[in-house]
Amino acid sequence: MKDYQIEVTLTTSKKQKPAFNKLEFGRTFTDHMFIMDYTEGKGWHDARIVPYQSLTLDPAAVIFHYGQTVFEGLKAYLTKDEQVFLFRPNKNFERMNRSSERLCMPGIDEDFALEALKKLISIDRDWIPNIEGTSLYVRPFIISTEAHLGVSPSLTYSFIIILSPVGAYYKEGINPVKIAVETEYVRAVAGGTGNAKTAGNYAAGLKAQEVSNEIGYSQVLWLDGKERKYIEEVGSMNIFFKINGEIITPALNGSILEGVTRDSIINLLKHWNMPIIERKISMDEIFEAYKSGLLEEAFGTGTAAVISPVGELFWRNEKLSINNGETGVISKKLYETLTGIQNGTLPDPFGWRVIVE
CATH class of the missing domain: 3.20.10.10 (D-amino Acid Aminotransferase, subunit A, domain 2)
Structure with a gap:
């Protein structure tokens, strides 16, 4: 694992949490997010956890025009004895790198990505719902950020992780x-x-x-x-x-x-x-x-x-x-x-x- 440092900036204004028994899928997001940037010739840099916020991108950013992006989805679970588990996260980061290769995007250090995710979840731990059938959904994604309208791979990217407390994906639940x-x-x-x-x-x-x-x-x-x-x-x-x-x-x-x-x-x-x-x-x-x-x-x-x-x-x-x-x-x-x-x-x-x- 590469020796990245993660700078942490905690929010000064925590959000009001939703009722965990009335969660919709992917509608609510936690207090913090992880971001790391990539620059051609420099590699991945500036790993940080910051308050959840909007992104500012140039209108010519490659992501808007040519869709050069990959994402993943996994979950964190709170056990009855208050432990927090992820389920096979290594498989998700491995697949993210395979997807990135197909889209001509830089790979991430999978071990570091997992450590960053663990740190983010630990900071927003109280957002993990404790009701049966609920979990904390994890959405890692990479977007191309270079301002360039030529059809070619971007030279800059952002790797971002956001978290969302969720209930059932389908309103039917386990029903057919x-x-x-x-x-x-x-x-x-x-x-x-x-x-x-x-x-x-x-x-x-x-x-x-x-x-x-x-x-x-x-x-x-x-x-x-x-x-x-x-x-x-x-x-x-x-x-x-x-x-x-x-x-x-x-x-x-x-x-x-x-x-x-x-x-x-x-x-x-x-x-x-x-x-x-x-x-x-x-x-x-x-x-x-x-x-x-x-x-x-x-x-x-x-x-x-x-x-x-x-x-x-x-x-x-x-x-x-x-x-x-x-x-x-x-x-x-x-x-x-x-x-x-x-x-x-x-x-x-x-x-x-x-x-x-």
């Missing part, structure tokens, strides 16, 4: 969500930026998300951009299907985000000696399994929601009700186990928890 299969729009293709966590991927999905919301569906299930038949991922989650006792998830193919929760679920299933397969799977195969009664469960996985059972798929004007629209046994067990490991109520046989203090 309804998802529409997207057949018109495309989010990503192999060779593009689909396996990088960058803003443009999410902007590309907003129109389909808006259309699905209008017809009563909370998320979009994306198909591959080439043949429009193979399942890829949900807008904010990876996806799993239980068909005739076998659990299947789309194989990583260059256009699917390598989810940390996805990897954790695969490891859990293998730990339980359950059949889990990563492979290409088409909507036609899902439909046939549904018609034959072999489609037993479906669920999404992601940091924000953890596990979201899928109660219904909408495809080609047909409603596919999965497990009678109820939470499946495997979905429930995975949710309870993973959240138990995260919040410290269950043992952690994998060494995934990282203590903050």
Whole structure:
């Protein structure tokens, strides 16, 4: 780890905290934030924790025009004995560096990023909600800041971490969500930026998300951009299907985000000696399994929601009700186990928890 120093400036005017039993996702932010700058030829410098504040950027900053940015999402949890844990943060910072490489952005020192995050969380520790199902959401991101309208990588960047106390991502909570299969729009293709966590991927999905919301569906299930038949991922989650006792998830193919929760679920299933397969799977195969009664469960996985059972798929004007629209046994067990490991109520046989203090 490089020997960076972190300058700390504490706020003189603390915010009023929201009611932790009425939290919305990503609407409220803590008192402080972390910032570090990058300059070509100098590297990363001026690491600091400061009061949460607006940013000042030149109107010609590269981020505004060419979207050169990456971000991550992870959570901090407060245990019943008042310990604070992060869940596999090293995986997030590793993925951030992979995303940065794809976007021609400088990598960060992963060990230092974790130490900076721990220090920020320790300062804003009293913002971590203590109600079941809540957590402190962590959003690290890097933006390109050079004022330059030429189409080329920026020469300056800012690495920022902000924190937000959150409740459930979906208003349904652990109850099944309804998802529409997207057949018109495309989010990503192999060779593009689909396996990088960058803003443009999410902007590309907003129109389909808006259309699905209008017809009563909370998320979009994306198909591959080439043949429009193979399942890829949900807008904010990876996806799993239980068909005739076998659990299947789309194989990583260059256009699917390598989810940390996805990897954790695969490891859990293998730990339980359950059949889990990563492979290409088409909507036609899902439909046939549904018609034959072999489609037993479906669920999404992601940091924000953890596990979201899928109660219904909408495809080609047909409603596919999965497990009678109820939470499946495997979905429930995975949710309870993973959240138990995260919040410290269950043992952690994998060494995934990282203590903050």
